[in-house]
Amino acid sequence: MAHTIVIFGASGDLTSRKLVPALYNLLRAGSLPPQTRIVGFSRTPLSDDEWRASLRESTTRHVEGGPPDDDTWSRFAAGIHYQPGDIGRVADLESLRERLAALERGAAASRVYYLATAPQFYEPVVAGLGALGMADESTGPRRVVVEKPFGTDLETARTLNTHLHGVFHERQIFRIDHYLGKESVQNILALRFANTIFEPVWNRRYIDHVQITVAEEVRVGRRGGYYDTAGVLRDMFQNHLLQLLMVTAMEAPVRFEATAVRNEKVKVLEAIPAFRGDDVANAGVAGQYRGYLAEPGVAPGSQTPTFGAIRLEIDNWRWQGVPFYLRSGKAMSCRTTQIVIGFRQPPLELFNAGRRTFHREANRLVVQIQPAEGIQLHFHTKVPGAGMRLRLTDLEFSYSREFAGRIPEAYEPLLLDVMQGDASLFARADEVEQSWKVIDPFVREWAAPRQPVPVYEPGNWGPHESDAWMAAQGRTWFDQCPVLT
Numbered sequence: 001m002a003h004t005i006v007i008f009g010a011s012g013d014l015t016s017r018k019l020v021p022a023l024y025n026l027l028r029a030g031s032l033p034p035q036t037r038i039v040g041f042s043r044t045p046l047s048d049d050e051w052r053a054s055l056r057e058s059t060t061r062h063v064e065g066g067p068p069d070d071d072t073w074s075r076f077a078a079g080i081h082y083q084p085g086d087i088g089r090v091a092d093l094e095s096l097r098e099r100l101a102a103l104e105r106g107a108a109a110s111r112v113y114y115l116a117t118a119p120q121f122y123e124p125v126v127a128g129l130g131a132l133g134m135a136d137e138s139t140g141p142r143r144v145v146v147e148k149p150f151g152t153d154l155e156t157a158r159t160l161n162t163h164l165h166g167v168f169h170e171r172q173i174f175r176i177d178h179y180l181g182k183e184s185v186q187n188i189l190a191l192r193f194a195n196t197i198f199e200p201v202w203n204r205r206y207i208d209h210v211q212i213t214v215a216e217e218v219r220v221g222r223r224g225g226y227y228d229t230a231g232v233l234r235d236m237f238q239n240h241l242l243q244l245l246m247v248t249a250m251e252a253p254v255r256f257e258a259t260a261v262r263n264e265k266v267k268v269l270e271a272i273p274a275f276r277g278d279d280v281a282n283a284g285v286a287g288q289y290r291g292y293l294a295e296p297g298v299a300p301g302s303q304t305p306t307f308g309a310i311r312l313e314i315d316n317w318r319w320q321g322v323p324f325y326l327r328s329g330k331a332m333s334c335r336t337t338q339i340v341i342g343f344r345q346p347p348l349e350l351f352n353a354g355r356r357t358f359h360r361e362a363n364r365l366v367v368q369i370q371p372a373e374g375i376q377l378h379f380h381t382k383v384p385g386a387g388m389r390l391r392l393t394d395l396e397f398s399y400s401r402e403f404a405g406r407i408p409e410a411y412e413p414l415l416l417d418v419m420q421g422d423a424s425l426f427a428r429a430d431e432v433e434q435s436w437k438v439i440d441p442f443v444r445e446w447a448a449p450r451q452p453v454p455v456y457e458p459g460n461w462g463p464h465e466s467d468a469w470m471a472a473q474g475r476t477w478f479d480q481c482p483v484l485t
Helices: 013-028 048-062 070-077 090-104 119-131 154-165 183-193 221-249 258-270 411-420 429-447 464-472
Strands: 002-008 036-042 080-084 109-115 142-147 173-176 207-215 284-289 307-313 323-329 336-343 364-370 374-382 390-398
Touching (some): 002 013, 002 090, 002 411, 013 036, 013 048, 013 070, 013 411, 036 090, 048 070, 080 090, 090 119, 109 119, 109 411, 119 142, 119 154, 142 154, 154 429, 173 411, 183 221, 183 364, 183 374, 207 221, 221 258, 221 336, 221 429, 284 429, 307 429, 307 464
Parallel strands (some): 002 036, 002 109, 109 142, 142 173, 207 323
Antiparallel strands (some): 207 336, 284 307, 364 374, 374 390
């Protein structure tokens, strides 16, 4: 069956920087299904050839391995089309419908409607598609891809889901988070459920705590207007960090298919206890980098956090009593995304050389998502020479060293999954709403702070209060720039 990918917001940054390069890479790798058409829809007045020329220029900048070769690009460009129009004009959407019918020539075809627009246009696009019968599946599957943010709180997320469900069935809706397309995120599932050596220790008996960090070196910059209304919680926690938590903590599904996988992910969120009273204030630390108030678009005296750290617990048999620490921030020491599994200390310290106050670092398993993808296991070995002196050393697996060739970008497998109708790595409606139930109390607490938000210097790992908060719980942050390069 042929595939038609309709991109709303075709002249935007997401299309040129991520979507089209991903589709081109799929074609270059021989993975793009034959007879795949890409149809752009945007207000910018362009012809087919003008959009193709623009995409070739942007694709050259954003794909690895140099500019596209002429033969491959010619094959790719033959399937690229452009339809100018305004989302808010019914006549323009009708013109798009006619253009799609002409391209498909009455043959059965799968259609993917990709909403690469600003969030305020999601509902008008969906309403227009419904009014014109463009969600009807009588001639082939119809699917819609929704980019984050999926609302700004629980109420708006429910409203968005109501609008989506008014036109599309849940099985047709793909809420995309590109983090789940990264190889190392999916490798967590393989690590846990394809190996017998990890699953027996993946529980409260052997794991002391889990740290999930998404650190960004960049500042807010030109995104100040957006960021000052969103803050770090809406920007990173409700989506990326909770997705990583769910994949880390979920139980094994009965089979690896969308419904079973997503059922287990939702169970994790449902097991996080609701916060009451002062629980929220004690369960997190906010921060703001020095200089944030001078960024364009930031309100004078803004208390919007650019750093956040929160503690969550999962009340089920596997994880009861094991804290999960989620942390993210702008203008931090380096760019890294990592999951650190902190194991418990041995029940008896045999090699302390008689020092009663001796404290040795516990074993750790570090899953690095970016910039380099891989896994590192920290364990103790004997230092050569006399005496039983130990040192923490490591074993590591690196994707770039183990596998020859290019590692697919996150959007590549996700776009393929959409075309194939596999929703395993996409958020379901109840998952989105449950994630907002977890994060909303922190949003409310940090929106009206009881005292000024702590300030940290750019290039640090957040405010000093974050370290003190962890120390009060008898733990320390794993503050290391990428362990794999």
